[in-house]
Amino acid sequence: MPSAELETLLDRLRHAARTGRGLNAVRPETAAHLLGHDALTLCLATPRGHLELLWSDDAADRLGPTLDDLQYTLGEGPTLDTMRTGRTITEPDLRNTPVDRWPQFLPAAVRTPARAVLAVPLRLGVVPAGVLTAYRIRPGPPTAQQAEATERFARVALSLLLHTSPARLLTGEHGAGLALHRAEVHQATGVLAVQLRIALDQALLRLRAHAYSQDRALLDVARDVIAHRLHLDNGSS
Secondary structure, three states: OOHHHHHHHHHHHHHHHHOOOOHHHOOHHHHHHHHOOOEEEEEEEOOOOOEEEEEEOOOOOOHHHHHHHHHHHHOOOHHHHHHHHOOOEEEOOHHHOOOOOOOOHHHHHOOOOOOEEEEEEEEEOOEEEEEEEEEEOOOOOOOHHHHHHHHHHHHHHHHHHHOOOHHHHHHOHHHOOOOOOOHHHHHHHHHHHHHHOOOHHHHHHHHHHHHHHOOOOHHHHHHHHHOOOOOOOOOOO
């Protein structure tokens, strides 16, 4: 991990926070590489206690978004546990993690290239603000240097979020560089809630259940609902 390059990265993010820019100041792949990981995701806590993916690697295999979507769909995993507990979670080998820890997430995760994960909480005192999650395709715990650098990056990322207005975080306006990864899921949830005359929370559960039962990506299901290619009724899974 080149320390000079890492310090340059952190200085760039601090400057981005001061000038009101977003995490577009650095590409996730660049940050992941400097920190010794293969993918990074940054999720923001919503007022309702959910996590919204705002920033992630966009490489061809989309490892970070894929694993975040799995956790969102299944309702379990290291990022969610870190959010709930406020503690850093390290899993050196997902293939050797006891399956009863995340009985639905682990079988799905091992079908991806990911082997190791490090999830770091972003907190304001006792208030959860989000989670930074790092993934590696090689097994093994992070080195002390990697863990420390990832914690430092998480603190700078939180500082950047605090300097960005909520409206800009959610819309990506004026160069904030952040946008809701699952905006189409929320749109489809609204469509389904109207169609079935059910609450939004129930509509989201229907979408997630259908995606899980059909072994499909949640975003793909949402897009089909929005485009009226998929019609779920009250008896649909």
